[in-house]
Amino acid sequence: MIPRLSIAPPDRQIEPAARAAFGDALSCNGNGACFNFDADDAMCPSWKVTRDRRHSPKGRAGLVREWLRLLARQGVDPSAGHGEPSWLTLPRRAWHSLRARCGEPDFSHEVKAAMDGCLACKSCVGQCPVKVDVPAFRARFLAAYHGRYLRPPRDWLLSLLESLLPVAAYVPALYNGVVSSGPGRMLLRSCGLVATPRLTGLRPEPSLARLGVKTATPDAIGRLSPEERGRSLVLVQDAFTGYFETRLLIDLARVAQALGYIPWLAPYKPNGKPLHVTGRLAAFARAAARNAAMLKALETSGVPLVGLDPSMTLTYRSEYRSALGEAAPQVLLPQEWLLRALAGRARPARLGREFQLLPHCTERTNAGSAADDWKSVFAVFGARLDILPSGCCGMAGTYGHEATKRDLSERIYQMSWAPIVARAGRQGRLMATGYSCRSQAKLIDAIELKHPIQVLTALVEAGSGP
């Protein structure tokens, strides 16, 4: 007679608190839709480039479930470890890290290796049939993992970046000199970073002030007449376009002005996304709360908030929502605002110039009609826009700047973007919405892809505006 097994199924061995905290990993039903082989599809670049199942959403979800099960057997609750570990635990974490270096086995390291390969591109969130959110449970795993093991210096640099850039922008020559010099590059590489971008030498506030764009405060917006308020928008800054592509922010203000609108500039506050990506969840929650409080105070005026970079802007809809609920501000993508602003304006009978767009993969997979919205906007400007199918560019925020990932990042670019850029990149009609994507094309192919806002600025200046 076969004895009746009394061992609970693996997932049932996970404690309820851990099941709740890592629900995204437990919801994977194993259907395998994430094993996508189409190079021109956004779904899971890390799986596609490695063909290693541990580097797929399903593989990562399975590893986290097993990790939770093993922790449950040891009586450890990983859901309790999302706060920033105290400095007092530094010696203990240093000791654990040393033992790990000496080869002490811990299943956590295998989970960590799988999480390290993830680009946090969020294509799984948009394309998995049950919306398995790998970046969400990855961040929770990293928070718990670094409660036991030290963080690498790279994590600290990346999470400080948003606070560092506005200060560095006062001395751009010094910053650029350091990141471009041989010793500076060696120092950054020793901290795990490569191909660090250079500042533009412009700062958003004075640059926009020269266009007559004022800083948005609740008082200043509150003093506007209803008619002026109806024609206003608040530009929400992000560190990357603000300091590495300042002219793009200026162009957005110019397009708004050309359409008869009054752009305002929200005061700069870190968005916090790099903190989330590195799993510094308590620090992310604090940064998000500060930024959201400022933006919410502006939002109550009824003036729309408009971001520029898709990845940073969509953070307000996912990570901010998860952390803050209703206190998360509503920030529009530029094309969403443009569609509203252009409502009712005549569309030319014939579309003249033709352009092509490679949307950021988070935007393509997580923001509904966002890519098609650009088509509608361009049609009002008398231009035809084709949205090209593509995979991930491989940069994904800071992923492609991490020394250990640079090779994979370039291989991901070669799978889909490289042939498209080789075919269409030099004709000046190929655009990309993501800051990361444009910087990847510049780094690898030495091609400066334009953002759609830059093309619209040129169309407006050429008299093709609506």
Ligand code: SF4
């Ligand atoms: S597509 Fe989603 S549910 Fe299906 S195996 Fe992949 S992660 Fe799991």
Ligand code: SF4
């Ligand atoms: S975030 Fe991107 S790389 Fe990571 S598992 Fe999801 S699809 Fe794959």
